Amino acid sequence: MTGVFSLLPDGRHGLLGPPFDGGADLSRHLAAGGYAPLPAPGRLLDRIAAVGLRGRGGAGFPAAVKLRTVRDAAGPPVVVANGEEGEPGSVKDRWLLRHRPHLVLDGLRLAAALTGAARGHVYLSDAPAEQAVRQALAERPLDLPVDVVRAEHTYVAGEETAVVRRIDGGPALPTAKPPRPYESGVGGAPTLVANVETLARIAALHARPDDADLVAGAHLVTLSGAGGAAALVEVTAGTHLTVLADLAGHGRAGAVLLGGLFGGLHGAGWRDLPLDHDGLSAAGGALGCGALYFLRPEDCPVAVAAEATAYLAAQSARQCGVCVSGTGALATTLGAVARGEASDGTAETLRRWSRQLPGRGACGLLDAAAHLAATLLTHFPDRVDAHRGSACPACADPAPCDGRRFTVPVP
Template structure:
């Protein structure tokens, strides 16, 4: 079960987790906390977002103000989309947010619409529990523009922005070639803002408390897991060392980490002194991505972890780009053979070649993630790779065959909002069924 840990150094009014993260927030509680206010207008809000440098929380860390301006300046009748389809298996933040604080997301969506001039909006997700929560919130507090909930099947690529547009337009949730980008031509051909739900939540927080804009922009939700410790969803300031997070949340002797869900690749123990901050991590060759970090235990084999992640990516390929189908399968096969002790002497060289040559050749980031896994394993753990080429690894031999579901974490399920008489509805966090990989029984 994924636990929720409240931040100790941040005031609840300035956090996305809020003061009661284990309970779904209703509209009355949200308004009492300053939500849906009118003091901050669209122009002032955009200025605050520009000054704070708020970045998107979907994975790319693109400046939110730039994205809003691009949609606004494209003209026409823009569309805004709250993207809650969480494809990374180690992340639970977006689904929790839609379940527990749907009004915070919807407030952010309405404010993004006001900034861009959008005439309609969508909430895009794959979690039925989150869908029910959002629909209830829409009925409780109708937004100032028409908003529709669009559900899709859970998949790694389903949250990619062109896949989002394609699905809302009635097609499959599969990426398309770029350009055009959605901000140029998106849903129904209109300029479209596709924004991660945490990004929208932080836009709403900035509007409610502009004096806290810098703190809002420089804190982030993270999902921490691995090394036998229970998964944790928490909120931390940028600049927090990875090692401090490992120590605080149950992995004091971590040997490394799988970063950004799967997109940031593997890092060794030395990289745990890096600060949790997009630019610093990017400069070190990794990424914060969606904020999911899976720590490796001191006796956990990084080759097995890489093989697990690559197997998941290969299974999740959209199978519409030939280079992705063959490339992810090749990387997964080589890493699987390396973990099993059956790799040939040229395996490391092949992995290096793919790490250098495959990025940028697919329609989305899945192939890049597979290539990045291969390259990061070679960089961060050259000793274990050489050892696997020499003899079978005892640790890998005791591990079940790679199965990407082991990378997944359960979503904290909040209790219902209190009854009108103030008595809480008794309910505790429970696991929910996790989706199977494609091709698995």
């Protein structure tokens, strides 16, 4: 069962609420102050900076810095609403596009006004989301031309250089950086590639300035795991992970996989971790797109790491040699550990690779695989050691590489 919940204080509302059809979404959005004129772009940009809004695509980069950089770049800019969420355990972006298309489009037109862009794109792979966005644009066209661009869903299709490449008519595959899109993006123009939750929060900041701190500090989080419910939840930054585990019926969880597949596996002490970029980074994790996968005490972290790296290896775009060999080797070796076929030196080999490989691919896929191995060795050394010579019951079946274990249906 999948649910949608708000845990914001005092009954205040953020981006969530009951689903609406397109027409109702427009009336609700207008009633909440949406599509209000923007008399002074600088004032909204200052507000975004003052409340410290950070991007919600995964990296958590300050939104105001990104907007100003694109605004100040040479040439007329382009803005892109990026709704392609590659992490199988995240549903927030597709939910927003399906149920709050006007909030996202309002954020896109504000981003265009703040950067001086005269063209916009909505980039996605989800068919119901595309239908909702097209219907919203037909109901209330924006005052700039907007193209809706569809990509095939893959783990890397939402990476910002893959977004630019696909909009320009190529495959949705990352390219080497530099240049980054803010320097040379769609058609060579400076391009703001903004996650749709980031844009929705910009629209909410404009419509409800009195709620600015609440809007900027809240996160949409997808919770899942075996033995409990999946849920899309809006929470304030700093909420302890134990609260989220309890909410979705994962109170027995013994470990958590953070950030989709990007933030690594965490064991002892994970319940007291605060849900925010800085707190999770300080603990050696990452918030990423805000997806949390809880492991039951009977789930084996070795099996989860093997399955996740096998999925990442299968999702490699196979265009960087170091990713093809590195992600493949990590998946093969973690699979061998899971099957009880590791040798005495296997853990040290994995540790060395997890130090050497990050940062060497064109996108973060290789980093995610290396971080999974590193956190498995750091937080579960005894479980890795226990697999020397024999697999545990949870690892008895070979790990599939289709990501099914981590996939959450959109509520």
